[in-house]
Amino acid sequence: KLLSGEQLRRALHNRIQELRGNIRVYVRTRPFLPTDGTAARHSSIEILPDGESLTIMGKHVGEGHAFKFDKVFAPSTGQDMVFEEVSEFVQSALDGYHVCLFSYGQTGSGKTHTMQGSGNGAMRGIIPRAVEQILSQALSMQSQRWTFTMKASFLEIYNEELRDLLIMVNSDGSIKPRDTRTAPKLSIKRNADGKSFVDGINMVDIDVTNRTNGMAQLEAVISAAARARSVATTKMNAQSSRSHSVFMLQLCGINDESGTTVQGALNLCDLAGSERLDRSGAASDAKRLKETQAINKSLSCLGDVFTSLANGSKHVPFRNSKLTFLLQDCLSGDGKALMFVNLSPTYESSNESLCSLRFAQRVNQVELGKATKHVQYGGKGSSSVRPTSK
Numbered sequence: 001k002l003l004s005g006e007q008l009r010r011a012l013h014n015r016i017q018e019l020r021g022n023i024r025v026y027v028r029t030r031p032f033l034p035t036d037g038t039a040a041r042h043s044s045i046e047i048l049p050d051g052e053s054l055t056i057m058g059k060h061v062g063e064g065h066a067f068k069f070d071k072v073f074a075p076s077t078g079q080d081m082v083f084e085e086v087s088e089f090v091q092s093a094l095d096g097y098h099v100c101l102f103s104y105g106q107t108g109s110g111k112t113h114t115m116q117g118s119g120n121g122a123m124r125g126i127i128p129r130a131v132e133q134i135l136s137q138a139l140s141m142q143s144q145r146w147t148f149t150m151k152a153s154f155l156e157i158y159n160e161e162l163r164d165l166l167i168m169v170n171s172d173g174s175i176k177p178r179d180t181r182t183a184p185k186l187s188i189k190r191n192a193d194g195k196s197f198v199d200g201i202n203m204v205d206i207d208v209t210n211r212t213n214g215m216a217q218l219e220a221v222i223s224a225a226a227r228a229r230s231v232a233t234t235k236m237n238a239q240s241s242r243s244h245s246v247f248m249l250q251l252c253g254i255n256d257e258s259g260t261t262v263q264g265a266l267n268l269c270d271l272a273g274s275e276r277l278d279r280s281g282a283a284s285d286a287k288r289l290k291e292t293q294a295i296n297k298s299l300s301c302l303g304d305v306f307t308s309l310a311n312g313s314k315h316v317p318f319r320n321s322k323l324t325f326l327l328q329d330c331l332s333g334d335g336k337a338l339m340f341v342n343l344s345p346t347y348e349s350s351n352e353s354l355c356s357l358r359f360a361q362r363v364n365q366v367e368l369g370k371a372t373k374h375v376q377y378g379g380k381g382s383s384s385v386r387p388t389s390k
């Protein structure tokens with residue numbers, strides 16, 4: 001049977017991705033903000049014309065560190081341009097891949113701006129744009145006899161505990177935000193196929209046959225989750241920057257003609273702030289200390305998983321944190337992962353930015369599907385880096 005132009009293009013894209021390895025790292029530097037203060041607006045980050053390399057200046061005269069990634073976005077890069085560079089990646093969830101996008105970086109570096117964005121226009125981030133694209137594509141594939149089902153959920157990992165951000169209210173499927181302080185803890189299990197799932201989480205059935213209904217349902221999920229997060233923020237000392245949030249879309253497709261089925265997933269993950277523990281003050285606050293330790297643990301577990309994959313280790317420590325256990329399917333086998341490293345341009349942030357870049361360099365060594373091959377570490381310090389302080 002002949003493939004359509006679109007199918008051919010995507011098959012080719014997937015093949016190229018396989019050849020290049022299934023983990024990408026994109027760096028995004030945000031512009032200066034009014035809140036950055038009045039000091040000379042001299043960026044600590046210099047992006048090279050190839051769009052893949054950057055140099056970060058340290059606090060000492062002449063201190064510079066060079067890095068190379070899959071892509072480096074300048075501060076002027078808009079939300080639409082960023083999405084253009086991930087849209088194929090997002091799309092492959094419809095081809096049966098388990099896809100995960102992360103945003104990693106210190107608080108205030110632009111993670112939520114990248115993932116969620118704001119408003120209904122040009123500032124929308126990856127989540128609203130991705131759901132729109134997936135829904136359109138699923139609809140258009142009906143003409144090729146593909147029928148999709150789609151389920152959406154939204155959760156938060158705080159202090160190594162998983163909480164649903166949504167409550168399903170009525171039989172009409174209306175959705176409410178959850179008060180995360182009182183939500184029951186959820187656990188991750190594995191199904192008969194060996195895939196991870198969250199036991200008891202609310203999954204909202206999305207109407208894939210009707211664009212207006214489908215979009216309204218997805219928007220309801222996203223806005224209920226955003227409200228659940230912002231309630232927690234005001235009541236709990238900016239909890240949203242101390243927790244990971246994960247938007248999950250499960251996709252099942254069946255071709256009515258051939259009987260072929262595909263099962264893919266799209267996970268969009270806004271990680272907790274990667275900043276190291278502030279030695280002054282924070283340590284005296286027991287609650288804050290616990291939060292910081294939980295974040296450090298899960299981010300360093302994520303780093304350890306990437307390192308194990310890069311080294312071709314037989315044992316990959318997926319189970320050492322909730323985040324890696326949850327996203328295990330995206331980090332192995334037919335998984336694809338893309339990490340945004342968000343950076344602030346200020347000199348005050350240059351130490352944190354350097355830590356983020358070194359963490360990302362570790363991620364960049366990994367090629368899924370080639371886990372048996374030994375990869376030699378290059379960059380200095382890249383094998384011993386932790387996103388955390390001692």
Ligand code: ADP
Pocket residue numbers: 029030031033075105106107108109110111112113114241342
């Ligand atoms: P984080 O989630 O990493 O803590 P945010 O996404 O909340 O950071 O970003 C901090 C502030 O910077 C917000 O006011 C956000 O709107 C702004 N911001 C971040 N990235 C950009 C960007 N690329 N362009 C314009 N404003 C940005």
Ligand code: MG
Pocket residue numbers: 108111112113240241270
């Ligand atoms: Mg944020």
